[in-house]
Amino acid sequence: MALYFFTPFIAIILTILGGGIIFYILGFNPIEALKFYFITPISNLYGLSELLLKATPLCLIAIGLSFCFKSNNWNIGAEGQLTFGAIVGGGVALLFYNQEGFYILPLVILAGAIGGMIFALIPAVLKTYFNTNEILVSLMLVYVSKLLLDYLVVGPWSNPEGFNFPETRQFSDSSRMPLLFEGLRIHAGIFLALAAVMLSWFILYKTYLGFQIKVSGLSLKTAKYAGFKGKTMILVVFMISGACAGLAGVGEITGPIGQLHRMISPDYGFTAIIVAFLGRLNPFGIIFASLVVALTYLGAETAQIFLQIPKYTGQVFQGMILFFLLASDYLLFFKVKILNLKKNELRH
Amino acid sequence: MATDLRISNISKIYPGCVANDNVSLQFKSGKIYALLGENGAGKSTLVKILSGVISPDNGEVFLNEKNLKLSSPLDAKKNKIGMVFQHFNLFETLSVFENLSIDATEDNKSLRVRINEILKKYNFSIDLDIPVLNLSAGQKQKVEIIRCLLRSPKVLIMDEPTSVLTEQETEELFISLKKFCDEGILIIYITHKLKEVLSLCDEVAVMRKGKVVSVSQTQNEKVETLANKMVGQKLAKIKKKINISKNKDEIFKVKHLNFYSDDPFETNLVNLNFSVKKGECLGIAGISGNGQNELFQILSGEIITPDTSIIFRNKEIAKLNPKQRREYLMAFSPEDRISQAAVPELKIYENVALNNFKSSNFFEKGLVNERKIKEHSKKILSDFSVNTDNVELKSQFLSGGNLQKLILGRELITAPELLICYNPTWGLDVGAINYIHETLIKINDQEKSTILISTDTEELLKLSDRIAVIYKGKLSKIMPSEEVTPEKLGVLMGGGSID
Numbered sequence: 001m002a003l004y005f006f007t008p009f010i011a012i013i014l015t016i017l018g019g020g021i022i023f024y025i026l027g028f029n030p031i032e033a034l035k036f037y038f039i040t041p042i043s044n045l046y047g048l049s050e051l052l053l054k055a056t057p058l059c060l061i062a063i064g065l066s067f068c069f070k071s072n073n074w075n076i077g078a079e080g081q082l083t084f085g086a087i088v089g090g091g092v093a094l095l096f097y098n099q100e101g102f103y104i105l106p107l108v109i110l111a112g113a114i115g116g117m118i119f120a121l122i123p124a125v126l127k128t129y130f131n132t133n134e135i136l137v138s139l140m141l142v143y144v145s146k147l148l149l150d151y152l153v154v155g156p157w158s159n160p161e162g163f164n165f166p167e168t169r170q171f172s173d174s175s176r177m178p179l180l181f182e183g184l185r186i187h188a189g190i191f192l193a194l195a196a197v198m199l200s201w202f203i204l205y206k207t208y209l210g211f212q213i214k215v216s217g218l219s220l221k222t223a224k225y226a227g228f229k230g231k232t233m234i235l236v237v238f239m240i241s242g243a244c245a246g247l248a249g250v251g252e253i254t255g256p257i258g259q260l261h262r263m264i265s266p267d268y269g270f271t272a273i274i275v276a277f278l279g280r281l282n283p284f285g286i287i288f289a290s291l292v293v294a295l296t297y298l299g300a301e302t303a304q305i306f307l308q309i310p311k312y313t314g315q316v317f318q319g320m321i322l323f324f325l326l327a328s329d330y331l332l333f334f335k336v337k338i339l340n341l342k343k344n345e346l347r348h
Numbered sequence: 349m350a351t352d353l354r355i356s357n358i359s360k361i362y363p364g365c366v367a368n369d370n371v372s373l374q375f376k377s378g379k380i381y382a383l384l385g386e387n388g389a390g391k392s393t394l395v396k397i398l399s400g401v402i403s404p405d406n407g408e409v410f411l412n413e414k415n416l417k418l419s420s421p422l423d424a425k426k427n428k429i430g431m432v433f434q435h436f437n438l439f440e441t442l443s444v445f446e447n448l449s450i451d452a453t454e455d456n457k458s459l460r461v462r463i464n465e466i467l468k469k470y471n472f473s474i475d476l477d478i479p480v481l482n483l484s485a486g487q488k489q490k491v492e493i494i495r496c497l498l499r500s501p502k503v504l505i506m507d508e509p510t511s512v513l514t515e516q517e518t519e520e521l522f523i524s525l526k527k528f529c530d531e532g533i534l535i536i537y538i539t540h541k542l543k544e545v546l547s548l549c550d551e552v553a554v555m556r557k558g559k560v561v562s563v564s565q566t567q568n569e570k571v572e573t574l575a576n577k578m579v580g581q582k583l584a585k586i587k588k589k590i591n592i593s594k595n596k597d598e599i600f601k602v603k604h605l606n607f608y609s610d611d612p613f614e615t616n617l618v619n620l621n622f623s624v625k626k627g628e629c630l631g632i633a634g635i636s637g638n639g640q641n642e643l644f645q646i647l648s649g650e651i652i653t654p655d656t657s658i659i660f661r662n663k664e665i666a667k668l669n670p671k672q673r674r675e676y677l678m679a680f681s682p683e684d685r686i687s688q689a690a691v692p693e694l695k696i697y698e699n700v701a702l703n704n705f706k707s708s709n710f711f712e713k714g715l716v717n718e719r720k721i722k723e724h725s726k727k728i729l730s731d732f733s734v735n736t737d738n739v740e741l742k743s744q745f746l747s748g749g750n751l752q753k754l755i756l757g758r759e760l761i762t763a764p765e766l767l768i769c770y771n772p773t774w775g776l777d778v779g780a781i782n783y784i785h786e787t788l789i790k791i792n793d794q795e796k797s798t799i800l801i802s803t804d805t806e807e808l809l810k811l812s813d814r815i816a817v818i819y820k821g822k823l824s825k826i827m828p829s830e831e832v833t834p835e836k837l838g839v840l841m842g843g844g845s846i847d
Contacts, residue, residue, distance in 0.1 A: 205716075206715055206716055207711075207714050207715055207716060208704075208711035208714050208715070208716065209714065210716075211698070211701065211711070211716060214694075214698075215691060215694070215698075215702065218691045218693050218694065219687050219688070219691050221684070221687055221688045222687065222688055222689070222690070222691050222702065224650045224670075225648065225650060225670060225680070225682060225688050225689065225702075226670065226671065226702040226703070226704070227649065227669045227670035227671025227672065227673075227674065228671070229669070
């Protein structure tokens with residue numbers, strides 16, 4: 001059991017070592033490069049704020065995904081739910097683009113959560129009533145929502161004074177997340193993420209729903225035998241997951257971005273899958289994991305600036321984390337033994 | 349060339365279960381051998397050892413007096429032991445030829461020539477260039493057989509080959525197997541179907557609880573003698589006192605229970621009708637795989653079948669799920685303790701909470717009432733003498749017997765009017781079996797009813813007031829147990845009929 005929470009650390013150490021080797025092969029001094037990657041980005045207040053800024057959506061989405069994954073529902077489409085949440089929330093924000101009022105931001109946030117929820121319901125309903133595979137449906141819907149966003153920002157919602165740039169008007173200040181500190185981009189969305197962590201811990205460990213999720217995740221046969229309402233549960237976990245992704249989306253557009261355009265998320269929805277597993281589907285583990293993975297985003301940007309290597313190395317690091325996590329799980333939970341040796345021992 | 353395969357003192361022990369206990373057998377080519385036994389008797393373990401999938405803890409395998417080291421399936425292939433598993437190992441989207449060429453060592457041209465020779469020789473008609481998914485189960489099996497034949501095997505092991513075949517396909521398979529046998533391939537045929545053994549095989553070894561209990565010529569055997577050997581009939585039997593009076597109320601009544609499945613590994617049930625009286629134990633006998641799984645799940649509400657009527661205490665419950673049925677005071681103890689009745693990774697008290705009945709208050713307003721569940725669990729542990737008082741213990745640390753006591757306790761502490769249990773003593777030691785039998789008798793004494801689905805005839809004769817036999821999804825007539833003899837049950841379980 002202790003090992004179970006220990007392997008993520010092993011995976012992170014191996015990822016850093018692996019990254020060092022890659023930098024070495026690319027002709028960089030590995031120590032220097034790793035320093036640029038993992039230390040420099042967070043060596044000042046602005047960097048720390050950026051770290052939290054990036055960790056916020058990752059944490060929110062991963063919390064939502066943990067409900068799905070714990071109950072054996074494979075929602076791979078958080079990126080789509082994020083996008084759709086941003087579209088719905090952004091739509092509401094655009095309605096109020098020239099108005100002020102304290103009630104606007106809550107409305108926008110609520111709209112975002114509902115948007116994500118509705119979008120997540122599509123694979124859930126198809127799975128429960130038509131037996132489709134939720135992995136495929138949720139994944140394909142990502143592209144649907146991205147194309148829809150594309151259409152909206154180029155077409156009907158594009159800024160009339162925007163010189164045909166593919167973006168909407170700027171939201172009014174009443175639709176923007178309040179900033180926490182002057183001069184830093186970190187905003188009140190982080191409280192949404194923290195609230196989600198607390199709430200998810202309570203639901204997962206203290207309620208009947210959480211108990212059903214736990215049992216279904218361990219054995220679907222037992223869940224059926226106990227008479228849990230399987231279909232309702234699938235719908236509920238997808239709704240929770242979608243709402244979280246939608247919140248993450250609306251947090252991005254009302255936070256650092258302030259409008260809708262094509263690139264509202266650097267694949268947070270996909271990366272959050274890694275966060276969820278690195279955090280062991282545990283609410284507090286996910287906080288930690290979202291910080292680690294957020295650092296790979298920042299590190300990639302610094303590395304691009306100082307070392308002139310593409311920022312896609314960030315994805316390489318994220319891939320390595322997942323790879324090493326799965327590998328260490330495999331090697332730690334399965335006994336490796338050399339069979340021939342054992343047989344000889346038995347004979348003597 | 350004659351082949352001689354000898355298994356010597358093979359043992360394989362899994363935690364809590366002796367899968368093979370000092371098994372020794374000898375096979376010679378020119379004959380078809382049956383390895384007969386119920387699910388869990390140890391057949392599959394033995395076969396996996398022969399095909400190199402698992403290594404035995406002890407014992408040796410000799411092929412033509414050569415000691416074989418079978419530490420991987422590759423070793424089995426090298427030593428010309430071929431194996432056709434019950435579940436096919438084929439790539440559905442690849443063509444037949446592609447499937448066969450995957451592990452071939454020769455070029456495609458000569459491989460195709462050789463495959464065609466085999467097709468012609470054994471009269472198989474399979475199009476080599478269509479995807480495997482378009483083939484019937486019988487044809488897929490032929491592809492698997494061809495894969496073995498390409499390696500000119502000395503030994504061919506068939507694991508439950510007819511479970512997915514139609515009768516026609518079964519006949520074709522038998523003809524091919526006899527041909528292979530005439531050509532000197534040693535055939536080991538694993539099954540729990542008695543009629544197949546009698547019509548196909550020359551010699552039969554019966555396994556029970558990991559041991560070989562008999563080896564005999566099939567010509568000296570009949571369906572019922574084999575059935576008795578298979579399920580383990582002991583002559584001495586203790587019976588509970590029959591306390592059934594004819595005019596007691598029917599508490600549970602099933603009408604028109606039909607079940608059709610698309611899954612070839614499931615058994616269809618055909619028009620089952622039966623009822624249970626107050627305080628009565630209805631036994632349902634049968635060799636495993638004849639529809640017991642499906643029957644249990646329909647009775648518990650895990651599967652809902654249309655047009656079935658199930659009346660329990662004068663209410664129609666056929667459309668209710670297991671949790672709702674529990675609220676009407678039914679209780680269920682499934683066969684599979686480890687992945688269905690309980691979850692090993694959960695703590696004892698969490699497993700107790702699975703039976704969340706109406707008055708339990710385990711979950712108040714959607715919240716977990718841990719204190720209540722733990723109190724209740726403590727009571728179960730002491731009332732049903734489970735060998736621990738730590739409700740925080742993970743269930744995986746309980747022995748099979750203690751886990752079964754916990755499950756029965758969980759189901760019975762609600763004082764249900766009807767308990768449905770399926771192989772409640774499967775895999776348990778004598779002490780635990782006695783305890784559970786006593787418990788089941790006690791329920792009937794308290795005027796509560798039980799339905800006992802079991803593959804253990806001894807248990808059925810000991811506990812039931814009336815007995816019926818399920819065979820291929822059909823139920824025999826229900827007989828008062830004093831009229832039932834082990835011989836009669838044997839005939840019915842093997843698909844025979846009695847007047």
